[in-house]
Amino acid sequence: MMKWTCSILIALFGTFWITGSGGAQGQPTMSDATQACLSCHGFFHPGIKSDWERSRHAKVTPAEALAKEKLKRRISNEKVPEGLLKTVVGCAECHTLNPEKHPDTFEHNGYKVHVVVTPFDCSTCHLVEVEQYGKSLMAYAHVNLNNNALYRDLMTSVNGVQSFENMKIALRPSDPETNADSCFYCHGTEIKVAGQWTKDTEFGKMEFPVLSGWPNQGSGRINPDGSKGGCTACHPRHQFSVEVARKPYTCSECHKGPDVPAYRVYEVSKHGNIYSSVGKDWNFDAVPWTIGKDPTAPTCATCHISLIVNWESGNVIERTHQMSDRLAWRLLGLIYAHAHPKSPDTTVIRNKAGLPLPTELTGEQVSEYLIDTEEQARRDATMQKVCQSCHAEGWVKGQFARLENTIKSSNEMTLTATKILLTAWEKRAAKGLSQKDSSFNEAIEKKWVEQWFFYATSTRLASAMAGADYGVFAHGRWDMGKNVQDMLDWLKFKLQGKLEKANGKEK
Amino acid sequence: MMKWTCSILIALFGTFWITGSGGAQGQPTMSDATQACLSCHGFFHPGIKSDWERSRHAKVTPAEALAKEKLKRRISNEKVPEGLLKTVVGCAECHTLNPEKHPDTFEHNGYKVHVVVTPFDCSTCHLVEVEQYGKSLMAYAHVNLNNNALYRDLMTSVNGVQSFENMKIALRPSDPETNADSCFYCHGTEIKVAGQWTKDTEFGKMEFPVLSGWPNQGSGRINPDGSKGGCTACHPRHQFSVEVARKPYTCSECHKGPDVPAYRVYEVSKHGNIYSSVGKDWNFDAVPWTIGKDPTAPTCATCHISLIVNWESGNVIERTHQMSDRLAWRLLGLIYAHAHPKSPDTTVIRNKAGLPLPTELTGEQVSEYLIDTEEQARRDATMQKVCQSCHAEGWVKGQFARLENTIKSSNEMTLTATKILLTAWEKRAAKGLSQKDSSFNEAIEKKWVEQWFFYATSTRLASAMAGADYGVFAHGRWDMGKNVQDMLDWLKFKLQGKLEKANGKEK
Amino acid sequence: MMKWTCSILIALFGTFWITGSGGAQGQPTMSDATQACLSCHGFFHPGIKSDWERSRHAKVTPAEALAKEKLKRRISNEKVPEGLLKTVVGCAECHTLNPEKHPDTFEHNGYKVHVVVTPFDCSTCHLVEVEQYGKSLMAYAHVNLNNNALYRDLMTSVNGVQSFENMKIALRPSDPETNADSCFYCHGTEIKVAGQWTKDTEFGKMEFPVLSGWPNQGSGRINPDGSKGGCTACHPRHQFSVEVARKPYTCSECHKGPDVPAYRVYEVSKHGNIYSSVGKDWNFDAVPWTIGKDPTAPTCATCHISLIVNWESGNVIERTHQMSDRLAWRLLGLIYAHAHPKSPDTTVIRNKAGLPLPTELTGEQVSEYLIDTEEQARRDATMQKVCQSCHAEGWVKGQFARLENTIKSSNEMTLTATKILLTAWEKRAAKGLSQKDSSFNEAIEKKWVEQWFFYATSTRLASAMAGADYGVFAHGRWDMGKNVQDMLDWLKFKLQGKLEKANGKEK
Numbered sequence A, B, C: 001m002m003k004w005t006c007s008i009l010i011a012l013f014g015t016f017w018i019t020g021s022g023g024a025q026g027q028p029t030m031s032d033a034t035q036a037c038l039s040c041h042g043f044f045h046p047g048i049k050s051d052w053e054r055s056r057h058a059k060v061t062p063a064e065a066l067a068k069e070k071l072k073r074r075i076s077n078e079k080v081p082e083g084l085l086k087t088v089v090g091c092a093e094c095h096t097l098n099p100e101k102h103p104d105t106f107e108h109n110g111y112k113v114h115v116v117v118t119p120f121d122c123s124t125c126h127l128v129e130v131e132q133y134g135k136s137l138m139a140y141a142h143v144n145l146n147n148n149a150l151y152r153d154l155m156t157s158v159n160g161v162q163s164f165e166n167m168k169i170a171l172r173p174s175d176p177e178t179n180a181d182s183c184f185y186c187h188g189t190e191i192k193v194a195g196q197w198t199k200d201t202e203f204g205k206m207e208f209p210v211l212s213g214w215p216n217q218g219s220g221r222i223n224p225d226g227s228k229g230g231c232t233a234c235h236p237r238h239q240f241s242v243e244v245a246r247k248p249y250t251c252s253e254c255h256k257g258p259d260v261p262a263y264r265v266y267e268v269s270k271h272g273n274i275y276s277s278v279g280k281d282w283n284f285d286a287v288p289w290t291i292g293k294d295p296t297a298p299t300c301a302t303c304h305i306s307l308i309v310n311w312e313s314g315n316v317i318e319r320t321h322q323m324s325d326r327l328a329w330r331l332l333g334l335i336y337a338h339a340h341p342k343s344p345d346t347t348v349i350r351n352k353a354g355l356p357l358p359t360e361l362t363g364e365q366v367s368e369y370l371i372d373t374e375e376q377a378r379r380d381a382t383m384q385k386v387c388q389s390c391h392a393e394g395w396v397k398g399q400f401a402r403l404e405n406t407i408k409s410s411n412e413m414t415l416t417a418t419k420i421l422l423t424a425w426e427k428r429a430a431k432g433l434s435q436k437d438s439s440f441n442e443a444i445e446k447k448w449v450e451q452w453f454f455y456a457t458s459t460r461l462a463s464a465m466a467g468a469d470y471g472v473f474a475h476g477r478w479d480m481g482k483n484v485q486d487m488l489d490w491l492k493f494k495l496q497g498k499l500e501k502a503n504g505k506e507k
Helices: A002-020 A032-044 A046-053 A062-065 A092-093 A126-133 A138-146 A149-159 A178-183 A183-187 A242-246 A248-252 A263-267 A271-281 A300-304 A375-389 A395-428 A444-465 A476-507 B001-019 B032-044 B046-053 B062-066 B091-097 B127-134 B135-148 B149-159 B176-181 B183-187 B241-248 B248-252 B262-268 B270-281 B302-305 B373-387 B393-426 B442-466 B477-506 C001-018 C034-043 C046-054 C063-066 C091-095 C127-134 C137-146 C147-158 C174-183 C183-187 C242-245 C249-253 C262-268 C271-281 C300-304 C371-389 C391-427 C443-465 C477-506
Strands: A104-106 A113-114 A161-165 A169-172 A192-201 A204-212 A289-291 A307-310 B105-108 B111-114 B161-165 B167-170 B192-201 B204-212 B290-293 B307-311 C105-108 C111-114 C162-163 C168-174 C193-199 C204-212 C290-292 C308-310
Touching: A032 A092, A032 A113, A046 B290, A062 C091, A092 A113, A104 A204, A126 A138, A138 A149, A138 A183, A138 B167, A149 A178, A149 A183, A149 B477, A161 B393, A161 B477, A169 A307, A169 B477, A178 A183, A178 B393, A204 B393, A204 C249, A242 A248, A242 A300, A242 B270, A248 A300, A248 B262, A248 B270, A263 A271, A263 A300, A263 A444, A263 C249, A271 C242, A271 C249, A289 C046, A300 A375, A307 B270, A375 A395, A395 A444, A395 A476, A395 C162, A395 C174, A395 C204, A444 B477, A476 B149, A476 B477, A476 C147, A476 C162, A476 C443, A476 C477, B001 B062, B032 B046, B032 B091, B032 B111, B032 B442, B046 C290, B091 B111, B105 B204, B127 B135, B127 B442, B135 B149, B135 B183, B149 B176, B149 B183, B149 C477, B161 C477, B167 C477, B176 B183, B176 C046, B176 C391, B192 C034, B204 C391, B241 B248, B241 B302, B241 C271, B248 B302, B248 C262, B262 B270, B262 B302, B262 B442, B373 B393, B393 B442, B393 B477, B442 B477, B442 C477, B477 C477, C034 C046, C034 C091, C034 C111, C091 C111, C105 C204, C127 C137, C127 C147, C137 C147, C147 C174, C147 C183, C174 C183, C242 C249, C242 C300, C249 C262, C249 C300, C262 C300, C262 C443, C371 C391, C391 C443, C443 C477
Parallel strands: A289 A307, B290 B307, C290 C308
Antiparallel strands: A104 A113, A161 A169, A192 A204, B105 B111, B161 B167, B192 B204, C105 C111, C162 C168, C193 C204
C-alpha cells in the first residue's frame, strides 16, 4: 500500500513543484531527481524534508547565488557545473554528485546515491571555504590524533578497558566503536564501506551499504572518498543554517569539556553575557556581518571565522575557514602553549628528543615546525582589528599583554608538574618514557595530564576571552596549584612504600 | 482597611468576570468560589493570579477541552464530573476538590481548602496521564530510595553530619529537613500535617495547617492524600505550560548533576545545539507535536514523552507519562546498567546475595525482576520510530549499536572498580558488606560510588544522546580510568600503613 | 585621507544630528562635543557607536528623565547640573566630565578626555544608586581581598607560580598582571596612570595615558579618581541596558564558579527553569518591575536589587544597590556562614585570636562586627515580601527554615574539616598558623579550603535558591562528606611516613 501511496505522492509532488516553479514567479525550481527523492523520503523522514525546506538550499539556485554582489555572496565557486546552476540544491544534487568518487554509492530506485556527503561534494559550490578548511587543524583532527604514537597512546589509555587481578591492572586497548563514541566523536571517525545489508520493504528487497564509523560528523572525519572533514560538524543537516553556525552552541558541541572549555569561558565573559541577554535581537543571517548593526557583541564565529564589515568605514575583515588564521598561539591540547604549527598535518613534527611534539618535554618550542613571530604578529593584527571595532587600542593592548603573561605563567606551572613526573620516573615510583612504558596510564601521569590538558588550557582560554572563573577556581590557577601539591604528595607516599619495604627487608 | 479593599475587590472582580463571561462571546466562565479566592489572593499573591491567567486552565473549560478531536485533546478523562465541566479550572476547582481525601484540608472563609494539589486531583481531568505516571519509576522516586536499606544507607552517608575526635570520624544520621533539602528535593518528600499555626490577619485570626516536608515538588512526593508524585515537578504552578514541560530546562532541574547529567549531555549534542540555536522559532504549544513542522530537532520530551505526529504520513507515536516506556536500558543510578525493572516499585527486588539490587555486585542481571529482551526490543522500536523521523535506518542502527557497546564497556569498568573494593574489604583495608559496615562511608567506597554513579552513567548518557564530552573528559572514560588508578593507589597506601605497623611491632 | 574623511563626516554628522534634533519633533539633542567624538570614533569603533545609539542614553535627556513620575524614574539626582540637562548622554557627557578629578585625563583634539568613567561620574545622574552601592560589599571587593593579610595569602597561593627542585616546592608570589587576570577580574583592579604612549595617526602624533590594571570592570575596582567600583560590571558599555542587568547572565560573570555557584543553582531551580523556558515573553525593560505582569518568575535582580511593584495592591519593594540589603546571612566566601558584616569594609574585623575573620576558626561569630538578629529579621522580612508575591506564607516559612538548618549543618561539616586541619598542624604533618606558615599552600590545606569555599557554599546556595543538585552531588553534601574522608586519609598517610622514618631510624 505504501508503494502506491508513494507513487501517488511522487506524481502529486512533482506536479505541485513543477506548477509552483518557474523563474517568473521566483519560485524554486527543483530537479526531477530531487522530486523523486522527496516523494518517498518526505513520507518516511518528514524531519529531513522539513528541515531542508527551511534551508536556503531549497530556495536559491546556484545561479541566483552567484548573481549577488561579492560581499553578499554565499557561494565561492564561480564555475559551478552548468547542470547544477538552475535548480535548487536538493537531495539529489548532493547525494548523487560524483557517484564514481564515492565508494558508498549504491543503486537506489534508478539513482546512484551515496550516504555520506563530503567536503569534496560541498566544494562544488563552496570551493574557497573547503580549500581553507582543508588547511586547518580541524580538518586534520582525526589524522593528527590517530597517526601520532604519543597521542594515540593517550587515547588508548582513556578509552581502553582496565581489568583488575592480583593487585594489578591490565589494559585492553579500545575497540573502534568506543573510539568512535569517544575521541572520534569530535575528531572524526574513518568511515568505510564494511559490507551490504538488505532490507525488506514494500518496494521489495533493497540493498544499502553498511558503513563502519557511522554515524559521525566530527571535524576531521575521513570520508569514504578520502576527503577530510564533515561540514555538518558546524552546519547541521539539512537546514545548513548560517545562524546555527554563528551561534556559540555549535562550537560548544566539542569545545565545552574540561579539555577545551572555550564555550564555558565565553559564557561567563562580558561578550557571552551580552550575547545571552540581548543576542535574541541580532541578525544572525546577514552576509556580510556588520559590527554594531547585526551583532553588538561577538560570538565565536565573529572573532574566529566570519566576514566582518564596519558599517561606517566599510573596512572588511575577511572570512576564513582556516580556523587558526587569526590566532598567534595554540593554547590548548598540548603540554605547553606554543606558536601555531606551520602545517595542519602535525604528525611530521619531531622535537629534539625525537618525540612527535611541538615542544620539548621541558617546554622549549620546536621552532622549525611552528609559525614565526612575524606570522604571529600578522595573525594578532587581524584579530585585533576585530577587537578594535568596539574597543580602544589601549584596552586591546592591555588584554593581549595579559594573555601573553598568562601563557608564560601557565607554561611554568606545567613545567613544575613535568619535573615532578620526571622525578617519579627517575626514582622508579612510576614507569614512563624512560622505561618505555605509557606516559598516561598511572595515577601520577594522569594528574600530570590534567595539569596541562585541563587546567593550563582553561587558564589560558579564560585569559584570552576574559572569562575569569575558568582561570581561577573552575579548573584554573587554583587547580594547577593544588594538583602540583597532590602530585608531590603522591610521589612521597609512593616512595614511603619503597622505603618501608626496604625497612622490612633489611631487618 | 485591607478587609474592605478585599471586599470591594471581590465585588468588582465578580462583576467583571460575570459580565465578561458567557458562552456567547467565548469568554471564560469562572466559578463563584474561584472568584472569591482571586478577590483576595490576587491582592496578596499577584504572581499566582497572573500566572494562572496566562494558563490554559483560565481560558478553556473541561467541556470545551473534551470537544476537541482526539489527537488535539489535552485532557483524557471523558467523564469529568458534571459540576466541573462548564467553568474554567480556577483556584477552587483544584484546591477544594475532594476535601475529604485531603488531611491538609482546612476551613478558610467558608471553603474547605487544601494546600497540596495532588495527582489524584489532577486525574479528574488528566486521568490517563496520571495512570501512566503512576506506573513510572519517577512516581516511586521517594519510595524506592527511602524503603531500600542500601540506598537509604547511601543517602545517610551523603546527608549525615560527620564529626571528628581522636583521629576518628563519627556520623550523625541526617535529619528530615536536610533530606528534604537534598535527595528528596527531586525524589520527593513525604508531606504530612504536623499541626496548625494561627495567623493574625485583618480578617481576624486564621488557622492554617503546618506541613512537614513542605515545600516540595519532587517527582515521587508522598502527598497527604497518599498519592505519589507532584505534577508541578514538570508542569510548574500556576501556568501549567506545556511549553515549559517540553523545554529541556524542566528536566534539567533534576537531571543535570554529576549523577544524572542528561541535560548537560543534551546541551552539547547536535540536537541540543539546534534547539539552543533555532528552537526560538519552534511551536512548543501545539498538540499533537508535528515533527519538522513544530520542532526541527528533539527536546527531552520529544523522544521520551510527547505525542508525535508525522506531518506527511500521519503516523503517530503515542504520548506516554510512563517515562521509561521508550527505554530498553536503565543507564543510571545503579551499579551496573541493566534492563529496566518490570515493576516501578523496586523495593521488592533481591539479588542472589540477598541485596536489594537489580544486579549482583559483580554485574549479572537479576532477570526475574527485569523486562525481557522482547520488551526491550519493543521499547527500542518505539524510540527508533522517533529517530527515523529525521534519520535513515543505517544511521539509527549505528547509533544504537554504539550505545550497546558502551553499556558493555562501562559495566566492565565498574566491575574493575568493584573488584578493587572487594579486595579492600577482604584485606581489611576498609570495612564493608562483609563486615556489616556501610558500603558508602569510607574514602575508597566513595571513589567506588563515583565510578558508577557519576562516570559510568555519564559515559552511557553521552553515548545514548551523542554528547561526546561527557563520555570522555567531563566525567566520562577519562575519569573511570583515572579513578581505578586512584582506588588501587589508595589501597596500596593503606596496606603500606598496615605493613609498616607490622614492621614496627615485629622489631 | 582618513583625516579628510573624518572632517567631512564631522560636518555631515553634525548637520544630520542638528537637523534631526530639536525638542519639537522629540528628536534627541546631542552636544557639539559628542558629535565631534562620534564623527571619528563611529568610523574607528562602529560597535561602540552602534551600542550607544541603542541605549536610553542616546534617546533621553536628563531633563526628560527627571520629568517622569517617581516610580518610573531611572535617574535619582534631582540636581543634575544645568549644562547636562538638555542634551542626551553621549560620549563627551561622561568622558569629559570633571576632568580635574581624573588623573587619566588627556588632551585629545581640544577636549580633556578621560578613559575610565567611574561611579563618581555616573553619580551625576544616578546619585542614590551610587551611594547605595558604595555601602555594599561589592564596592569593597578589591579592598577587602587585597588589604586582608589572610585573604591576600590565599590569593598568593592561588596565583603564585610554584617551582620544583630537590623534592621541594617553592612559591614565587603572583605578579600584578596575573592577579588582574585572576581574582581581580571580578574583585576589580587598581587602575593607575603608569605613563604615556604615543601613536602615529593620520592626524599626526597623539598621546594617550598608559593605564596599569586596564582593562577591568570588576565590581570593586579602584579607579584613578579614587572611587570604588565599575558600574559596567553589571551595566555593560555602551548600551547600559537594564535588560542586561536584570538577566541572570550578568551575575553569572562572577557568580558561576565553584566558589560562588549562584547562577548554576538558579539555573536548575524552578525559578531558573521558568525563566529559561518563558522568560523570552517577559518585559525586562519596564521600570518599575511589576510582578506577574512583567516577569512571572524572578531573576537574580528581582529578589536582590530591583524596584518591585504589586500590580493589584500597588505595594512596593524598594530598589537597592546595597546588594545584601535583603540578605540576613553571608553564605559564601568565608570559612563559616555568618550574619552579614555591619560595615562593607571588612578589613577592620578581628576575631578573638586576632585574625581578620568574622568568625573564630571554630565557627563562633565575632558578633560586634556583624549585624544583629533584629537587622537580620528586617532583611529576611524584605526578602520574604518578594517571595510572597507568588508563594503562600507557609511555603515561604518552610523554605527559610530549611535554609537555616542547612547553614547549621554545613557549618558543622566545615568545623569537622577544620579540626582535622588543626590536628595536622598540631602533629606537624603540615605547617600552618601555629608554625607561622601559610594556611593555604599544602595539600591538606587546599582540601580544607575546598570544604568551605566550594562545597559548604554550594550547599547553602542550593538551599537558599532551591537548586538541589548543587547541595547534593554537584559540589554539595556528597563532596563535603568525601572531602572529610580524604583529608583524614591524607593525614594518616602522612603520619605513616613519619612513623616509617622513625622505624627506619630506630633500627
